[in-house]
Amino acid sequence: MSTVQTARPMGKGRRSRGNATYWLGLVLVGVIVLAGLVSFVWTPYALSDMVGGRLEAPSLQHWAGTDRLGRDLFTQLMIGARIALIVGCGAVGIGAAIGVTTGLLAAFATRFLDDALAAVFDILIAFPTLLIAMLVVAAREEASLGTAILALGIGLSPIVGRITRILTKQVLGQDYITAARVSGTSWGAIVFWHILPNIAPFLGVNLALQFGLAVMAEASLSYLGLGAPPPNASWGRMLQEAQGTVYTAPWGAFLPGLALFALVIGINLLADGLRDRFDPTKGAA
Amino acid sequence: MSDLLTVRDLRLSTPDTVLVQDLSFSIAAGERFGLIGESGSGKSLTSLAVTGLLAPGLRAEGSVELAGTQVIGAPERRLVGLRGNAVATVFQEPLTALDPLMPLGRQIAGPVRRRLKREGAETSRAAVRDEVMALLEQVRLPDPVRLIGAYPHEVSGGQRQRVAIAMALACRPRLLIADEPTTALDVTTQAEIVRLITSLVDELGIALLFISHDLAVVGQVAERVMVMRHGRAVESGPALQVLTQPQDDYTRNLVAAARRFDAALEGQG
Numbered sequence: 001m002s003t004v005q006t007a008r009p010m011g012k013g014r015r016s017r018g019n020a021t022y023w024l025g026l027v028l029v030g031v032i033v034l035a036g037l038v039s040f041v042w043t044p045y046a047l048s049d050m051v052g053g054r055l056e057a058p059s060l061q062h063w064a065g066t067d068r069l070g071r072d073l074f075t076q077l078m079i080g081a082r083i084a085l086i087v088g089c090g091a092v093g094i095g096a097a098i099g100v101t102t103g104l105l106a107a108f109a110t111r112f113l114d115d116a117l118a119a120v121f122d123i124l125i126a127f128p129t130l131l132i133a134m135l136v137v138a139a140r141e142e143a144s145l146g147t148a149i150l151a152l153g154i155g156l157s158p159i160v161g162r163i164t165r166i167l168t169k170q171v172l173g174q175d176y177i178t179a180a181r182v183s184g185t186s187w188g189a190i191v192f193w194h195i196l197p198n199i200a201p202f203l204g205v206n207l208a209l210q211f212g213l214a215v216m217a218e219a220s221l222s223y224l225g226l227g228a229p230p231p232n233a234s235w236g237r238m239l240q241e242a243q244g245t246v247y248t249a250p251w252g253a254f255l256p257g258l259a260l261f262a263l264v265i266g267i268n269l270l271a272d273g274l275r276d277r278f279d280p281t282k283g284a285a
Numbered sequence: 286m287s288d289l290l291t292v293r294d295l296r297l298s299t300p301d302t303v304l305v306q307d308l309s310f311s312i313a314a315g316e317r318f319g320l321i322g323e324s325g326s327g328k329s330l331t332s333l334a335v336t337g338l339l340a341p342g343l344r345a346e347g348s349v350e351l352a353g354t355q356v357i358g359a360p361e362r363r364l365v366g367l368r369g370n371a372v373a374t375v376f377q378e379p380l381t382a383l384d385p386l387m388p389l390g391r392q393i394a395g396p397v398r399r400r401l402k403r404e405g406a407e408t409s410r411a412a413v414r415d416e417v418m419a420l421l422e423q424v425r426l427p428d429p430v431r432l433i434g435a436y437p438h439e440v441s442g443g444q445r446q447r448v449a450i451a452m453a454l455a456c457r458p459r460l461l462i463a464d465e466p467t468t469a470l471d472v473t474t475q476a477e478i479v480r481l482i483t484s485l486v487d488e489l490g491i492a493l494l495f496i497s498h499d500l501a502v503v504g505q506v507a508e509r510v511m512v513m514r515h516g517r518a519v520e521s522g523p524a525l526q527v528l529t530q531p532q533d534d535y536t537r538n539l540v541a542a543a544r545r546f547d548a549a550l551e552g553q554g
Binding site for chain 2: 175176186194
């Protein structure tokens with residue numbers, strides 16, 4: 001027994017830790033997804049109804065307290081979960097669509113085009129994502145949920161593009177790509193059947209990271225008043241509205257902050273865990 | 286009679302070095318040809334040039350005519366049609382030559398489906414599966430039902446190389462290139478793989494370009510051989526003659542070294 005433990009202490013420790021973080025991530029994300037989904041059919045109160053006193057502390061009637069207009073904060077948190085998830089999925093979807101396409105293009109392009117695209121990625125990455133997103137919002141001349149999603153998606157795309165380019169080049173250098181080519185596989189089939197599946201585990205973890213960044217960035221946009229406009233509740237705007245009363249009613253700022261933190265860290269843990277679980281070259285064989 | 290593969294005055298170079306030069310040889314349909322040389326002698330590059338898969342920085346000059354098509358300078362579209370149809374390759378290291386994230390059965394199914402389409406045959410899931418099973422049987426893999434669902438890292442090195450051979454045969458090529466197919470395997474497995482390759486190409490009437498640095502293995506496999514050194518052919522001829530009565534000093538040294546190695550093994554055993 002002791003020899004087994006000294007032989008592979010790292011391997012064993014890593015796997016059990018990986019499992020614990022996976023479950024923690026699943027629970028955190030699961031709770032928020034559930035809250036977001038339930039918000040479509042049920043919330044404790046209507047979003048903009050003034051249903052209680054001003055700045056009430058959490059109680060049985062108002063689980064998360066009320067804001068300075070007497071609106072129910074738990075209702076806002078639930079709607080905020082929905083908004084955060086929509087923004088995260090939408091922005092990552094748009095970012096991945098643009099980023100993966102351009103990244104693949106760069107990896108397959110001629111030397112000159114490849115260098116040019118790589119330089120464009122690097123220059124765009126040097127701009128803060130939030131700044132790019134603000135420029136897009138400014139260009140669309142209206143703050144809406146769709147604009148915020150589009151803006152963040154565009155802002156994330158250069159990072160995805162750069163990672164896709166590097167991962168694709170790595171896979172392209174592998175023997176199995178040569179083997180596939182020599183058996184007459186077309187480039188399209190190679191991209192679809194060999195390259196995308198082989199970059200997916202790494203790309204997926206990175207996209208999860210981007211999801212977290214998108215959610216945070218949306219909160220920042222909302223905080224600045226550039227996010228989804230008022231009938232929607234966003235965690236970022238909740239934070240902004242609670243700013244003035246943070247000493248008298250700290251829960252108003254604390255709870256949306258906690259929700260943001262839980263979603264971002266949950267997504268990251270879950271992505272890490274999923275990669276470890278579904279990588280067939282690892283674990284029990 | 287026109288040969289299946291004719292290489293004439295092949296010259297491969299990077300901007301500052303010449304890697305292969307003055308290389309000429311031909312392989313007739315159904316013939317087994319051996320290419321011998323130490324690592325870095327240009328033999329693998331030659332095989333890549335035959336399939337038109339040279340790295341972008343390399344320049345190829347001369348003529349490589351495969352099944353009546355000039356490979357050098359041919360557009361990718363024409364090469365894709367040629368690969369698999371006229372030529373297929375078995376690589377040195379089967380672990381890296383198989384996609385780590387794709388089950389083995391699907392890796393074989395890809396070329397099978399392309400060939401069935403090319404031949405105008407039925408390409409239903411069942412037809413492809415039947416053909417995959419037949420191929421696995423042909424390369425003598427045990428337990429094919431388990432194997433088609435397994436990933437490359439879950440089977441042994443010898444089994445992986447058999448899968449790679451099945452993939453190459455799935456294309457029904459007229460020329461099979463085996464680029465050091467036994468180097469990554471242990472000695473007993475080597476012998477089995479060599480026997481398997483020779484018997485399969487004979488059975489199916491496929492020509493073989495067998496590349497190796499191992500004289501004994503090439504001697505078993507090839508009817509004719511060519512010895513390469515520093516990118517040039519130093520000697521070529523019937524296998525028996527080159528390996529028993531080498532004319533060139535380098536070949537003579539190679540043969541003598543191989544003999545000494547065998548003698549040392551026998552002396553110990």
